[in-house]
Amino acid sequence: MPFKIIASQCTGCSACEPECPNVAIAEKGGTFVIDPKKCTECIGHFDEPQCVAVCPVDNTCVIDTSLARYQGPA
Amino acid sequence: MKNHPCYSEEAHHHYARMHVAVAPACNIKCNYCNRKYDCANESRPGVVSERLTPEQAAKKVVAVASTIPQMTVLGIAGPGDPLANPERTFKTFELVREAAPDLKLCLSTNGLALPDHVDTIKKFNVEHVTITINMIDPMIGAKIYPWIFYKHKRYTGIQAAKILTDRQLQGVEMLDARGVLCKVNSVMIPGINDRHLLEVNKAVKSRGAFLHNIMPLISSPEHGTVFGLNGQRGPTARELKALQDGCEGEIRMMRHCRQCRADAVGLLGEDRRAEFTTEKIMEMNVKYDVESRKGYQAKLEEERAAKTAAKPSDLTKRANNGSHLKLLVAVATKGAGLINEHFGHAKEFQVYELSSGGAKFVGHRRVDLYCQGGYAEEGRLATIIEAVSDCHAVFIAKIGGRPSAELIKAGVEPVDRYAHEPIDKATIAWFEAYLDRVNSGTIQHEERGDAAIRPRALTSAV
Numbered sequence: 001m002p003f004k005i006i007a008s009q010c011t012g013c014s015a016c017e018p019e020c021p022n023v024a025i026a027e028k029g030g031t032f033v034i035d036p037k038k039c040t041e042c043i044g045h046f047d048e049p050q051c052v053a054v055c056p057v058d059n060t061c062v063i064d065t066s067l068a069r070y071q072g073p074a
Numbered sequence: 075m076k077n078h079p080c081y082s083e084e085a086h087h088h089y090a091r092m093h094v095a096v097a098p099a100c101n102i103k104c105n106y107c108n109r110k111y112d113c114a115n116e117s118r119p120g121v122v123s124e125r126l127t128p129e130q131a132a133k134k135v136v137a138v139a140s141t142i143p144q145m146t147v148l149g150i151a152g153p154g155d156p157l158a159n160p161e162r163t164f165k166t167f168e169l170v171r172e173a174a175p176d177l178k179l180c181l182s183t184n185g186l187a188l189p190d191h192v193d194t195i196k197k198f199n200v201e202h203v204t205i206t207i208n209m210i211d212p213m214i215g216a217k218i219y220p221w222i223f224y225k226h227k228r229y230t231g232i233q234a235a236k237i238l239t240d241r242q243l244q245g246v247e248m249l250d251a252r253g254v255l256c257k258v259n260s261v262m263i264p265g266i267n268d269r270h271l272l273e274v275n276k277a278v279k280s281r282g283a284f285l286h287n288i289m290p291l292i293s294s295p296e297h298g299t300v301f302g303l304n305g306q307r308g309p310t311a312r313e314l315k316a317l318q319d320g321c322e323g324e325i326r327m328m329r330h331c332r333q334c335r336a337d338a339v340g341l342l343g344e345d346r347r348a349e350f351t352t353e354k355i356m357e358m359n360v361k362y363d364v365e366s367r368k369g370y371q372a373k374l375e376e377e378r379a380a381k382t383a384a385k386p387s388d389l390t391k392r393a394n395n396g397s398h399l400k401l402l403v404a405v406a407t408k409g410a411g412l413i414n415e416h417f418g419h420a421k422e423f424q425v426y427e428l429s430s431g432g433a434k435f436v437g438h439r440r441v442d443l444y445c446q447g448g449y450a451e452e453g454r455l456a457t458i459i460e461a462v463s464d465c466h467a468v469f470i471a472k473i474g475g476r477p478s479a480e481l482i483k484a485g486v487e488p489v490d491r492y493a494h495e496p497i498d499k500a501t502i503a504w505f506e507a508y509l510d511r512v513n514s515g516t517i518q519h520e521e522r523g524d525a526a527i528r529p530r531a532l533t534s535a536v
Contacts, residue, residue, distance in 0.1 A: 054223045056109045
């Protein structure tokens with residue numbers, strides 16, 4: 001269940017980066033991006049996704065439904 | 075302490091501070107803050123134009139302190155919370171300690187993470203910590219803080235505010251126990267925490283805070299903050315002063331705060347950021363010279379001592395004249411305790427309360443320049459007059475015919491006959507003459523109205 005960061009809303013504050021238990025978040029061109037291959041939605045680590053919980057802008061860290069695996073069986 | 079510009083109204087004319095924006099992350103959400111907003115005209119805490127790595131920050135500090143020898147204080151104030159970025163904050167302190175050992179260090183925090191870092195703060199010999207405490211009652215806190223992020227969890231509402239206030243007050247006590255000076259900032263939000271701040275004042279004083287700074291809420295819709303968007307107003311000048319006066323018996327109150335940006339550079343109220351962009355700094359090749367800084371500061375101290383010694387001693391000679399009159403006057407000054415600024419060039423007016431006890435500094439009013447590059451803007455004149463409309467007189471070094479006439483029309487006396495004289499002596503002399511005029515029946519004393527606090531441009535980017 002990978003999350004993505006909506007770049008246009010990201011303030012680049014970096015709060016999410018150190019909170020990610022999978023080290024999946026890195027800076028890219030002033031805002032932050034989540035590596036979908038590493039994101040586990042914090043399952044097994046914490047009760048809630050850390051990037052969502054710490055992000056100062058609501059609805060900026062969201063589930064990335066565009067990924068192939070959320071598009072249903074091909 | 076007496077040389078820290080943020081803690082002494084007198085020192086802030088002599089000494090400069092700088093903030094380095096190394097701490098972008100925050101761990102709480104405040105209804106008066108919007109982290110997205112940053113523009114050249116915007117100037118308030120929580121906002122920066124440029125973020126620095128600890129290495130860039132240390133280089134900037136050395137460059138600024140070498141260029142501005144009266145720069146004595148380095149603060150980390152954000153734009154997020156310094157203690158939500160502990161590695162970056164303490165790495166910066168470490169590098170600055172090595173490169174510029176004579177600088178005083180200070181930091182500002184919301185207090186949530188403070189108890190975890192008090193020992194590190196002590197280790198780096200940080201002189202002052204400022205904690206923003208807006209409530210001690212979680213019911214009130216829930217109206218100010220929508221959420222906090224604590225121990226890997228987002229808390230909301232009363233639960234969030236309860237954790238925050240417990241951690242803040244614990245932090246004040248821990249700092250006090252280790253001998254680190256603790257100042258408390260509070261944002262005055264009318265209808266939410268205004269009267270409650272009297273209780274906050276008592277609570278922080280009893281736990282060892284040495285200074286309390288009550289600041290007006292900065293709130294307009296264009297800031298995009300929750301308070302800005304839902305029409306929450308800031309206090310008027312009179313409301314702010316009444317609260318500051320009400321807290322004064324308990325603890326020293328600070329009245330000269332300019333609510334600087336988290337990347338401000340220079341004397342309080344002035345901002346020299348543009349001279350020290352990262353690009354310019356990385357090109358600078360500076361040698362940090364502690365000795366020449368010491369020499370400069372020693373000279374500054376001599377001048378300062380001479381000025382203090384020259385202060386008039388007759389301020390209280392009217393103490394027994396039976397007058398209970400108290401009134402406010404505004405003063406245009408460039409510093410040095412003198413009435414030495416033209417009306418049209420003033421970026422702010424200092425406000426003094428005159429009474430039989432003397433002249434007491436009680437605040438300042440930020441205004442836009444009336445004269446912009448030689449021509450006067452009429453729309454601005456009305457706003458300036460509004461900003462000092464609770465004052466009986468405005469003291470300036472010089473004033474034009476039009477603004478002078480408008481002030482008189484608004485019931486504010488323009489006084490330019492004390493140009494370049496010391497503020498306290500001149501205002502008291504004027505006050506004595508005023509009392510004489512009242513006593514002889516020439517004029518009748520009338521109370522003035524309230525004044526507006528400008529919600530923006532607290533340190534102008536221009």
